[in-house]
Amino acid sequence: MTSRIIAVDPFDLVVFGATGDLAYRKLLPALYQRHRDGQIPPVARIIGASRRPMSDEAYRDATEKALASHVPAAEREPETVKSFLERISYVAVDASADGAGWADLKATLDEGADRIRAFYLAVGPDLFGAICEGIGAHGLITEKTRVIIEKPIGKDLASARAVNDAIGRVFDERQIYRIDHYLGKETVQNLMALRFGNALFEPLWNAAHIDHVQITVAESLGVESRAGYYDTAGALRDMVQNHILQLLCLVAMEPPSHFDADAMRDEKLKVLRALLPITDDNLDQFTVRGQYRAGASQGGAVPGYLEELGRTDSTTETFVAIKAEIENWRWAGVPFYIRTGKRLATRVSEIVVSFKPIPHSIFDSSAGHLTQNQLVMRLQPDEAVRLSLMIKDPGPGGMRLRNVPLDMSFAQAFKVRSPDAYERLIMDVIRGNATLFMRRDEVEAAWTWIDPILGAWERTAVPPKAYTAGTWGPSAAIALIERDGRTWHEEVL
Numbered sequence: 371m372t373s374r375i376i377a378v379d380p381f382d383l384v385v386f387g388a389t390g391d392l393a394y395r396k397l398l399p400a401l402y403q404r405h406r407d408g409q410i411p412p413v414a415r416i417i418g419a420s421r422r423p424m425s426d427e428a429y430r431d432a433t434e435k436a437l438a439s440h441v442p443a444a445e446r447e448p449e450t451v452k453s454f455l456e457r458i459s460y461v462a463v464d465a466s467a468d469g470a471g472w473a474d475l476k477a478t479l480d481e482g483a484d485r486i487r488a489f490y491l492a493v494g495p496d497l498f499g500a501i502c503e504g505i506g507a508h509g510l511i512t513e514k515t516r517v518i519i520e521k522p523i524g525k526d527l528a529s530a531r532a533v534n535d536a537i538g539r540v541f542d543e544r545q546i547y548r549i550d551h552y553l554g555k556e557t558v559q560n561l562m563a564l565r566f567g568n569a570l571f572e573p574l575w576n577a578a579h580i581d582h583v584q585i586t587v588a589e590s591l592g593v594e595s596r597a598g599y600y601d602t603a604g605a606l607r608d609m610v611q612n613h614i615l616q617l618l619c620l621v622a623m624e625p626p627s628h629f630d631a632d633a634m635r636d637e638k639l640k641v642l643r644a645l646l647p648i649t650d651d652n653l654d655q656f657t658v659r660g661q662y663r664a665g666a667s668q669g670g671a672v673p674g675y676l677e678e679l680g681r682t683d684s685t686t687e688t689f690v691a692i693k694a695e696i697e698n699w700r701w702a703g704v705p706f707y708i709r710t711g712k713r714l715a716t717r718v719s720e721i722v723v724s725f726k727p728i729p730h731s732i733f734d735s736s737a738g739h740l741t742q743n744q745l746v747m748r749l750q751p752d753e754a755v756r757l758s759l760m761i762k763d764p765g766p767g768g769m770r771l772r773n774v775p776l777d778m779s780f781a782q783a784f785k786v787r788s789p790d791a792y793e794r795l796i797m798d799v800i801r802g803n804a805t806l807f808m809r810r811d812e813v814e815a816a817w818t819w820i821d822p823i824l825g826a827w828e829r830t831a832v833p834p835k836a837y838t839a840g841t842w843g844p845s846a847a848i849a850l851i852e853r854d855g856r857t858w859h860e861e862v863l
């Protein structure tokens with residue numbers, strides 16, 4: 371089965387931070403795949419922009435190496451790679467100085483003045499303001515210009531506002547695409563299809579029928595080469611403020627009137643504003659923070675966070691678990707348990723919706739234990755949606771019930787390569803579709819909920835609890851859910 375490709379209009383995409391990890395590992399491979407699928411028109415150009423001087427040829431070589439590392443060999447036909455590289459050029463621009471690079475960039479862009487123009491800011495957040503200013507000051511903004519902003523947008527509410535103000539001085543909100551790559555993941559979009567494309571779920575999607583929701587984003591890797599950045603952030607800022615809160619919003623929001631940017635974002639915003647504040651008083655009841663120590667992962671010994679960082683005094687959390695509550699009619703009394711961390715037992719991201727038990731069993735004890743229905747949406751690896759149901763064990767042995775999954779693995783059902791989130795999201799920007807991007811007020815509402823947690827951790831000087839690499843985090847995270855009589859979903863699909 372092939373997926374439907376809708377060609378986009380001619381565009382020039384300028385990638386600031388073109389020599390960085392994100393560009394090489396994610397953006398160029400994503401653009402290559404869109405090129406390979408024939409979605410990008412022949413005239414479209416990809417223009418790398420970074421501080422270091424480099425020729426077009428050298429940047430094409432670097433791009434080819436990046437594709438060799440991050441695109442499977444079977445998907446790298448030499449002719450396709452060659453034609454992709456022909457789209458690529460490079461301009462050295464030092465965004466922190468008013469250097470000559472801007473004039474070169476303008477000259478390059480002037481050759482395609484009537485095209486859609488997108489600037490992807492794959493640089494540290496301290497450069498967002500300077501780059502936007504440079505783009506504005508050098509007359510690079512046309513009617514069809516958009517800017518894509520990477521995370522993190524700030525490290526707290528005040529700095530997020532400052533970043534948004536700096537971008538907003540140059541661009542209108544409608545031109546700004548704040549990317550959260552989790553929203554581009556196939557299963558995340560499927561969550562919306564499942565909720566709003568089926569009559570089955572919506573009547574049950576509320577506190578009357580749902581017992582609780584779990585959102586897990588577990589990584590088996592450590593902080594790797596990003597330790598410097600990570601230590602200034604920690605798991606709450608790095609994963610919860612953005613990706614996990616976005617997932618929570620998609621599960622919890624009211625049905626929007628249309629699948630369009632503002633309708634979706636209005637509904638997500640209401641969820642963020644309805645989150646029960648976590649403060650010094652309820653911190654222990656609602657949050658657990660952890661930091662990994664040396665252990666074993668993926669069959670080998672791995673160092674602890676402090677060894678990876680090369681310091682002994684960091685109290686940055688590499689794990690966080692939170693019990694979140696949404697104060698509205700739909701979700702009153704339904705906890706949302708969220709957890710994320712580095713160096714956990716396995717790499718898995720999933721959303722688990724546990725339905726309430728049946729009110730009365732007609733079966734006697736010989737039927738066995740009746741487990742609650744669960745809807746599991748696995749984002750990665752191996753995207754899948756599974757609904758667990760009780761059915762009768764086959765055979766003449768009487769009425770014994772068994773929990774059996776109604777299973778849909780995407781790989782088996784669709785037999786197509788599942789596109790990386792960045793493929794979908796970059797093409798959405800070119801199309802001018804902001805539905806899967808965050809609006810300013812959403813980002814700031816998320817920080818409004820996160821800030822008091824950070825503040826309470828700081829004030830109460832709660833150090834992170836140690837956990838051994840390769841486990842599911844500190845035991846306190848297990849206690850967080852078990853004291854409510856529930857357990858984390860750990861079954862591997």
Ligand SMILES: NC(=O)C1=CN([C@@H]2O[C@H](COP(=O)(O)OP(=O)(O)OC[C@H]3O[C@@H](n4cnc5c(N)ncnc54)[C@H](OP(=O)(O)O)[C@@H]3O)[C@@H](O)[C@H]2O)C=CC1
Nearest residue numbers: 387388389390391392420421422464465466492493494520
């Ligand atoms: N890497 C990842 O997986 C993810 C990254 N992000 C975010 O994306 C952004 C980039 O991350 P990442 O690629 O890892 O960072 P890197 O440190 O690997 O790359 C930074 C890039 O910024 C460029 N740069 C630095 N200073 C300037 C300057 N003054 N003018 C122009 N260009 C400059 C560098 O160019 P040069 O080499 O010439 O100095 C380099 O291309 C960050 O905001 C990060 O938080 C978000 C999600 C995931």
Ligand SMILES: O=C1O[C@H](COP(=O)(O)O)[C@@H](O)[C@H](O)[C@H]1O
Nearest residue numbers: 521551587589608609613719750
């Ligand atoms: O934004 C980030 O996401 C990655 C995890 O992304 P995934 O698509 O591989 O699940 C995380 O490793 C990183 O720390 C964070 O900045």
